[in-house]
Amino acid sequence: MKQSHTILLVQPSHRAETRTYSDYESVNECLEGICKIYEEHLKKSNPNSPSITYDISQLFDFIDHLADLSCLVFQKNAGCYSPHDKEWVKEKIYVMLRKQAGKA
Incomplete structure (x- = not known):
């Protein structure tokens, strides 16, 4: 995916x-940032656990329970940012993690 400046907007509660x-140089960096937010949440929730593991459905539940999460992705040809909702974010994370699993 080409580099597109991306702004992540998060509102955990109401x-x-x-x-x-947060802002990122690319959509993929933003998606990885969302995974890191979830991992930090897990570390805070399980401070005595030596390692953190989760599956994609747990990550998606976390995203669904946030009051709001959206991405603004810069569209160079239009010269503006296009908004994307939680469903778009989950779809992109799914594709990214599948690609990473394929390389592992």
């Missing part, structure tokens, strides 16, 4: 002050 954003 409280507006929990909103955060």
